[in-house]
Amino acid sequence: MSTRVVNLESCFDRIHEVFSPHIVGELNGQHVKLARLEGDKVPWHTHEDEDELFLVLEGELEVQQRDSVVTLHEGELTVVPRGCEHRVIPNGHVKLLLFEPADIAHTGAVESEITREHYERLEP
């Protein structure tokens, strides 16, 4: 059996679009995804049954909820609990790691120009 090593930076070299989360790992029904973000395009949305983790690998990301806002810098993470309406706004270009359930809908029940029906999988 070969064990897969995922080099985050090499993965980003293969991700060219923004707002297109790519699956790089799977465990316990959860996906590890990487995404590049740039621009204020994420609509307010809610995941009713899924908590969502954002870990900034490069850049600066504002995470807005209806009653709070935090800014994540490189090496910082936050968890948006299920049921909490939120959106994220990158300040410039951001490299982001997401951790969330495998069956999560990209922008909840909200359709927008960035909404994805499925996620690309980055194979080794």
Next chain:
Amino acid sequence: MSTRVVNLESCFDRIHEVFSPHIVGELNGQHVKLARLEGDKVPWHTHEDEDELFLVLEGELEVQQRDSVVTLHEGELTVVPRGCEHRVIPNGHVKLLLFEPADIAHTGAVESEITREHYERLEP
């Protein structure tokens, strides 16, 4: 409601022991943990029902399974699937992020000098 920002480096400033995973985040029944590793102390062990993710934030970590071995460097991750016997050997000092189910036993059914009954939780 205040949203918690977890700065990984600041967390490591508060972790002084090696082989003592600290919980820094929780979502979907999973824990995000941080640990410092140094020395060849992790016994071979298996998690029967839990996949386990290792992401190296600093240093170099060998992840051994019975039929494979990989070395993770900074910014690299791997997933050890449930049921696969494994151990990890740091080369020097390693800062590690773990992602795994909240109820996982530290060293599976194996007792060793590093085995923990519970995990410290790093509050903000």
